[in-house]
Amino acid sequence: MKRYIVLSFVFSTWIIVWFIYLGLVMLGNPYGFGNALRYTPSTNIIDPVRGKIFDRNERLIAYSEKRFQMDAARFYLKRHAQKEKKDYDEILLTFSKIIAGHSERALRPVIRDLRSKGNNNIFISDDISNKEMNEIKSEMAKKGIPENCAIFTPAVDKRCYPNGELAARLIGVAKVERVDITDGRDRYRLSGVRGIEKAYDNLLKGENGWEKVKKNGLNKTSRYNRYSSQSAKNGKDIYLTIDLDIQEIVEENLKEAIKDYDAEKAMCVLMDPRTGEVISMAGIEKERELSEGSGSVRGYPNLPALSLFEPGSAMKPFTALQALSEGLYKPESMIDCSRYQIKINGKIERTIKDSHKHERFLSFKDVLVESSNTGICRVADKIAVTEDGRKKFHNLLVDLGFGNKTGIGINEGKGMFRDLDDWGKYYSLHSISFGHEMSVTALQLANAYCTLANGGKVMRPSILKAVGDKELKNNFARKISDKVSIGTLNNILKAVVNEGTAEKTKISNVQIAGKTGTAEKSENGKYSKEHYYSVFAGYLPADNPELAGVIVLDDVQKPYCYYASNSAVPTFKKIIEEILSLPSCNIVKNETMRREKKITVPDVTGKSLEQAKSVLAGKNIRYRIEGNNLSRKVLKQMPAANMQMSPDNELRLITEKKNEEIKKFIMPELLGMSCRKAVAAAKSAGAVLTIKGSGSIVWQSVKPGEKIESGQICEVKAECKL
Numbered sequence: 268m269k270r271y272i273v274l275s276f277v278f279s280t281w282i283i284v285w286f287i288y289l290g291l292v293m294l295g296n297p298y299g300f301g302n303a304l305r306y307t308p309s310t311n312i313i314d315p316v317r318g319k320i321f322d323r324n325e326r327l328i329a330y331s332e333k334r335f336q337m338d339a340a341r342f343y344l345k346r347h348a349q350k351e352k353k354d355y356d357e358i359l360l361t362f363s364k365i366i367a368g369h370s371e372r373a374l375r376p377v378i379r380d381l382r383s384k385g386n387n388n389i390f391i392s393d394d395i396s397n398k399e400m401n402e403i404k405s406e407m408a409k410k411g412i413p414e415n416c417a418i419f420t421p422a423v424d425k426r427c428y429p430n431g432e433l434a435a436r437l438i439g440v441a442k443v444e445r446v447d448i449t450d451g452r453d454r455y456r457l458s459g460v461r462g463i464e465k466a467y468d469n470l471l472k473g474e475n476g477w478e479k480v481k482k483n484g485l486n487k488t489s490r491y492n493r494y495s496s497q498s499a500k501n502g503k504d505i506y507l508t509i510d511l512d513i514q515e516i517v518e519e520n521l522k523e524a525i526k527d528y529d530a531e532k533a534m535c536v537l538m539d540p541r542t543g544e545v546i547s548m549a550g551i552e553k554e555r556e557l558s559e560g561s562g563s564v565r566g567y568p569n570l571p572a573l574s575l576f577e578p579g580s581a582m583k584p585f586t587a588l589q590a591l592s593e594g595l596y597k598p599e600s601m602i603d604c605s606r607y608q609i610k611i612n613g614k615i616e617r618t619i620k621d622s623h624k625h626e627r628f629l630s631f632k633d634v635l636v637e638s639s640n641t642g643i644c645r646v647a648d649k650i651a652v653t654e655d656g657r658k659k660f661h662n663l664l665v666d667l668g669f670g671n672k673t674g675i676g677i678n679e680g681k682g683m684f685r686d687l688d689d690w691g692k693y694y695s696l697h698s699i700s701f702g703h704e705m706s707v708t709a710l711q712l713a714n715a716y717c718t719l720a721n722g723g724k725v726m727r728p729s730i731l732k733a734v735g736d737k738e739l740k741n742n743f744a745r746k747i748s749d750k751v752s753i754g755t756l757n758n759i760l761k762a763v764v765n766e767g768t769a770e771k772t773k774i775s776n777v778q779i780a781g782k783t784g785t786a787e788k789s790e791n792g793k794y795s796k797e798h799y800y801s802v803f804a805g806y807l808p809a810d811n812p813e814l815a816g817v818i819v820l821d822d823v824q825k826p827y828c829y830y831a832s833n834s835a836v837p838t839f840k841k842i843i844e845e846i847l848s849l850p851s852c853n854i855v856k857n858e859t860m861r862r863e864k865k866i867t868v869p870d871v872t873g874k875s876l877e878q879a880k881s882v883l884a885g886k887n888i889r890y891r892i893e894g895n896n897l898s899r900k901v902l903k904q905m906p907a908a909n910m911q912m913s914p915d916n917e918l919r920l921i922t923e924k925k926n927e928e929i930k931k932f933i934m935p936e937l938l939g940m941s942c943r944k945a946v947a948a949a950k951s952a953g954a955v956l957t958i959k960g961s962g963s964i965v966w967q968s969v970k971p972g973e974k975i976e977s978g979q980i981c982e983v984k985a986e987c988k989l
Contacts, residue, residue, distance in 0.1 A: 311480050315473030317424065317457050318502030322511045323732055328438060331424040335400050336393040338418040339381055347413055361410055369402040370395055393422040423455045434514050437548050439464040440565035461566050466677040470734055473502035506733040508544035516845045521551040524820060524838045528828045532821035534571045534709045540717035540806060540815040542741045543726030571709040572679040576800045576819055578712055579786030580638045582702030584719060584756055585667060587635055589660045590646050591752040598632040598755060604642040619644055619697060632759045636767035638783060640701045647700035661687045666725060666747050667715045669707060675728040682707045702784055713817040716804045720812035723748045750884050761809045766943050769803060771836045773961055774844060776855050781805020783831035798822050803835040808858045868918060870908030871901050879920055893978055894922035919978045936971040937964045942985050954981045962987035
């Protein structure tokens with residue numbers, strides 16, 4: 268018996284000593300060896316901070332804010348209640364009020380979670396900011412609640428957009444996504460899933476860092492000094508070409524346009540034609556932005572780059588440009604604009620007609636001013652009289668970017684523009700000449716008008732201005748047409764605004780050039796007579812453009828407002844007027860200085876017409892040629908050499924002609940006439956008007972009855988009489 272007692276005592280003592288030894292081995296390192304058995308090497312991933320997004324003026328658009336996960340330790344809350352001899356429910360209520368007062372969690376759900384059954388550690392939130400965490404800790408200290416009752420651990424950063432829904436579709440969104448599994452745990456990070464956030468995710472996201480750590484038996488970690496580590500590389504800050512002040516003006520006016528004209532969608536793109544930079548890009552949908560409770564639109568498509576539409580008559584300037592480049596027409600060339608019929612084997616297969624009344628014969632200029640479909644069809648016929656001409660016209664439109672992505676760097680559509688081999692034998696040429704049988708994005712059309720504005724340079728649109736402190740270069744893609752042809756077209760597009768379908772765009776202190784477009788929407792393979800696209804595309808100031816843009820209204824339902832002249836045009840004007848009023852906008856100032864600056868007229872008398880054109884193009888002097896003698900020499904110029912003239916005026920080049928061809932005209936009485944009638948009356952008398960104001964003519968610089976020469980300039984003032 269005594270032996271059993273001794274053996275039991277020895278065995279028990281051995282067991283106790285053994286467990287003590289194991290504990291020392293697992294938690295300590297008394298012999299300095301065997302670390303591989305007691306500690307588990309591990310790798311901690313260090314997350315980078317996602318880069319910020321700024322506009323062109325360094326105004327913050329998006330940034331990441333550190334977030335923490337908060338868990339409540341009920342074990343320590345109960346211990347605190349016991350130690351202070353307080354009611355546990357009272358402690359929970361105080362603790363819950365602290366959390367609800369300094370986070371987005373409501374009081375009742377917090378109390379419910381803390382009273383639920385389960386683990387000692389209760390999840391509260393993973394969206395606690397650094398400020399909220401410090402406020403909670405401070406309030407806990409004031410109430411005497413121990414710090415260990417709340418456990419804070421780093422969570423995935425939150426992406427913040429300080430400007431609310433401004434530019435939301437363009438900027439897009441970055442969301443928390445699962446990326447991989449480390450040590451059996453899921454890992455998450457912010458990833459761009461829409462818009463700019465997605466397009467430039469590789470620049471913004473940065474690179475992970477890492478550090479080697481060791482875990483002991485209690486799962487506590489510490490660094491091994493002898494193990495290597497690598498710091499995280501934070502994402503790069505990016506600067507966009509967008510101006511948020513202008514973006515806000517555009518978005519507000521698009522919303523107003525949808526309300527005023529009962530449209531389904533509205534889109535706008537504004538660009539700097541000198542650089543190809545996108546200044547504003549916005550798309551608004553009635554059922555999204557203007558519907559109550561629709562929520563954020565950050566996940567919805569960026570309409571100006573993705574939504575397709577038929578541009579209608581906004582394509583006519585490009586047809587006209589091809590005709591001018593080939594020397595087929597002059598602005599004053601007359602064109603039959605009566606009903607246009609296509610006959611096949613003697614049978615009429617298609618009839619094209621204009622929706623508005625005008626004279627049967629219009630000048631080439633007035634085909635665009637009056638927006639005649641029949642006139643532009645006959646221009647297209649003359650362009651494509653040979654297969655080579657047809658091919659050149661097709662190539663021009665391809666060079667302008669139609670049917671291809673612009674390469675801007677964000678998600679975009681390429682539109683629909685058929686290969687030449689797929690053009691219908693009898694239909695496509697004429698349809699395309701006035702913007703049907705093709706589809707474009709607002710971005711494509713805006714970039715094409717930038718080409719008209721900058722003298723023929725096709726730019727690659729850019730939305731990214733700089734990455735970090737490195738500014739990016741603008742990309743010039745190719746040159747189209749010649750400066751003379753584009754200059755002539757520019758004058759015609761100014762006339763569209765001054766006296767044509769875009770007259771409601773006129774602004775007193777800045778000359779705008781542009782073209783309207785009203786296109787029937789295609790439905791079930793046919794063109795609808797009830798649903799339209801209303802388009803205006805233009806640029807300003809017309810003779811020294813700094814801004815080009817496109818407005819598109821989709822499916823305007825207000826009576827008679829589906830015509831672009833009654834909806835898209837006034838919307839464009841309102842946007843431009845508000846932009847010009849911005850303190851940061853110098854367009855009016857620059858234009859005023861340009862107009863006040865006089866040009867010294869060079870001497871081109873006696874030179875051939877080609878030599879004169881070259882000299883004047885080099886000095887950016889506008890001119891008009893009078894006479895058609897075969898020798899094509901400049902006989903006379905007005906103003907004379909070394910005289911001063913405004914850059915807005917034209918130099919008259921009078922070529923050799925017979926004395927009997929030099930005619931004298933009589934200046935008509937213009938007072939009381941509308942601007943359009945005054946232009947027509949002056950034109951018939953050989954005078955050219957420069958108009959200031961709008962409404963009825965109240966003053967003219969050349970008195971009625973005076974003898975004038977062909978092409979003489981007469982300044983007039985117009986006012987609206989109530």
